[in-house]
Amino acid sequence: MNMNISNTDRLIRFVLFLIAIGLFIFDILNGWLAYTIITIGTVFLLTSLLSFCPIYKLFGWNSRKRSNQETS
Numbered sequence: 001m002n003m004n005i006s007n008t009d010r011l012i013r014f015v016l017f018l019i020a021i022g023l024f025i026f027d028i029l030n031g032w033l034a035y036t037i038i039t040i041g042t043v044f045l046l047t048s049l050l051s052f053c054p055i056y057k058l059f060g061w062n063s064r065k066r067s068n069q070e071t072s
Helices: 007-025 032-050 052-057
Strands: none
Touching: 007 032
């Protein structure tokens, strides 16, 4: 599994996860919408921790810069 998410992308995904949890904890969102947002936030958390996004791989995207050592 090759890493395809940059550090900036990882940070954004982690912040989105924290926002989703915050909306749920402070009871701003509830019901099925809250659980949907939590699920999406959890996916963001997992992809940020793994530095790998299957959707990026599917479309051939890569937000991670390649160093000279990786390209040779």
